[in-house]
Amino acid sequence: MNDRDKSKAPEREAVLARLLGPDGPELGCEECFAELDRYVELDLAGSDPDGNVPGMRAHLEGCPACAEDFRSLKALLEETD
Amino acid sequence: MASATMTMPIETPAEDSAARGEDDSRRWLQRLGASGPRRDAAVVELHGLLLKAARFEIDRRRASLPHLRGDDLEDIAQQSADDALFAVLSKLGDFRGEARFTTWAYKFALLEASVKVRRRAWQGRETPLAEDAWAVLADTAGRTATARAEDTELFGALREEIEGSLTEHQREVLVAVTLNDVPIDVLAERLETTRGALYKTLHDARRRLRTALAGRGFRIEGIREEAP
Ligand SMILES: [Zn+2]
Numbered sequence: 001m002n003d004r005d006k007s008k009a010p011e012r013e014a015v016l017a018r019l020l021g022p023d024g025p026e027l028g029c030e031e032c033f034a035e036l037d038r039y040v041e042l043d044l045a046g047s048d049p050d051g052n053v054p055g056m057r058a059h060l061e062g063c064p065a066c067a068e069d070f071r072s073l074k075a076l077l078e079e080t081d
Numbered sequence: 082m083a084s085a086t087m088t089m090p091i092e093t094p095a096e097d098s099a100a101r102g103e104d105d106s107r108r109w110l111q112r113l114g115a116s117g118p119r120r121d122a123a124v125v126e127l128h129g130l131l132l133k134a135a136r137f138e139i140d141r142r143r144a145s146l147p148h149l150r151g152d153d154l155e156d157i158a159q160q161s162a163d164d165a166l167f168a169v170l171s172k173l174g175d176f177r178g179e180a181r182f183t184t185w186a187y188k189f190a191l192l193e194a195s196v197k198v199r200r201r202a203w204q205g206r207e208t209p210l211a212e213d214a215w216a217v218l219a220d221t222a223g224r225t226a227t228a229r230a231e232d233t234e235l236f237g238a239l240r241e242e243i244e245g246s247l248t249e250h251q252r253e254v255l256v257a258v259t260l261n262d263v264p265i266d267v268l269a270e271r272l273e274t275t276r277g278a279l280y281k282t283l284h285d286a287r288r289r290l291r292t293a294l295a296g297r298g299f300r301i302e303g304i305r306e307e308a309p
Contacts, residue, residue, distance in 0.1 A: 012232060015221045018259040019239065020294075020301060021287035028284075029277040036188050037180035062287075063280055064258075065195070065265045072191045076137050077184060 017061075026058035032066045040073045044081075106182035113173060128166050130183060134190035135161035142195065145202040157201065161193035168193070199264040208271065211252075214260035215240060235299055242293040251286035254279055 027035070035053050042049035050057050060067045112123035135158040143154060168189045176185055222236035243252055257263040258279075269279050294301050 012221050015217065015260075016301070019255070019287070020291050021284065023291075023302060026284070029275075029280045033188065033192065034175075037184040041180045041184055062284070063265070065199070065276060069188070069191055069195055072138050072141060072195065073184070073188050075141070076134055076187055076191065079137070 022058035022062040024058055025055050026062055027053075027055040028059070029063060029066055032056060032059045032063070033069075036066075036070060036073060040070065040077060043074065044077060102181040103178065106176075106178055109182040110173065110176070113170070124166070124170070127169065127186065128162055131165045131169070131186060131190040132158060132162035134187040135159075135165065135194040138191045138194035139198060142198045142202075146198060149201070157197050158194065161190055161197055164193045165190035196266045199266050200270055203264065203267040208257055208263055208268070209261035211256055214256045217260045235294075238294060238297055238299065239290070242290055246289055246293045247286050251282055251289070254282045255286040255290075258283055 035056060039049050039053045039056050042052055060070050109123065109127075112119055113127070114120075115123070136155075138161075139154050139158050143149075146154065149157075165186070169186050172189075176182060218236045218240055222232050243255065247255065254268065257268050258265055265276050265279050265283075269276050272279070291301060
């Protein structure tokens with residue numbers, strides 16, 4: 001059963017992006033998890049996270065679950081620090 | 082003549098906090114590697130941090146669990162903290178000191194909690210059928226067709242390639258995760274595999290679709306999701 005509200009179909013670009021995924025090399029989920037703590041700290045410090053962890057941003061664009069985990073860790077650190 | 086204080090290195094605030102982070106991390110590893118009451122106290126303290134992280138995550142996602150009461154949510158938090166504690170203690174050797182120890186530990190608690198919440202939210206729910214996905218494609222194409230005449234063609238080609246160029250497993254994963262919003266952890270549990278293995282399947286399916294569409298003359302480069 002799909003309870004998506006049909007009157008609010010997602011936009012063209014969003015559907016295409018989800019179907020086709022990121023364009024270019026990306027990490028897998030295991031590598032993403034291994035780098036997540038370092039990536040978030042670099043991000044919060046403004047220390048070029050994408051230059052230091054290549055392929056991470058593409059994975060976060062392509063993988064909704066890892067992207068949620070990224071946002072959660074970032075938000076938790078922002079709240080605790 | 083230089084006084085003792087003037088020869089001390091001047092640290093920027095960032096270096097200062099990084100050094101403090103390294104000290105904290107070293108202290109955690111020493112305490113967790115110790116034995117007796119010193120280690121016991123560290124384990125209790127670590128569990129407290131993991132529980133805080135798990136509650137934080139569950140609080141963020143509680144809208145997806147409207148049917149659960151506070152007790153149920155607290156149970157999920159406790160279970161997540163317990164599982165994360167086990168994971169952290171058994172993976173201490175993997176900690177490379179590239180982030181603070183607490184940041185490294187938090188991610189295990191957040192992962193345990195987010196996976197449990199996603200699975201709980203989908204408990205008893207059927208995985209949507211492919212027809213739901215085609216409706217998403219048709220809706221999207223229909224809504225934009227007046228602005229972009231070629232969209233009907235593009236979305237038609239997409240459906241053809243999804244049905245014709247992918248393996249059954251690739252099609253199932255792609256449709257569920259990208260069109261029907263089934264969380265990848267929920268699908269992984271149902272197919273008895275892992276998030277990583279399913280993502281690899283999704284990745285291969287997407288590559289194949291990109292290649293097929295490009296081969297049919299559609300311009301798809303530059304399409305990308307918003308940064309998270
Ligand atoms: Zn992932």
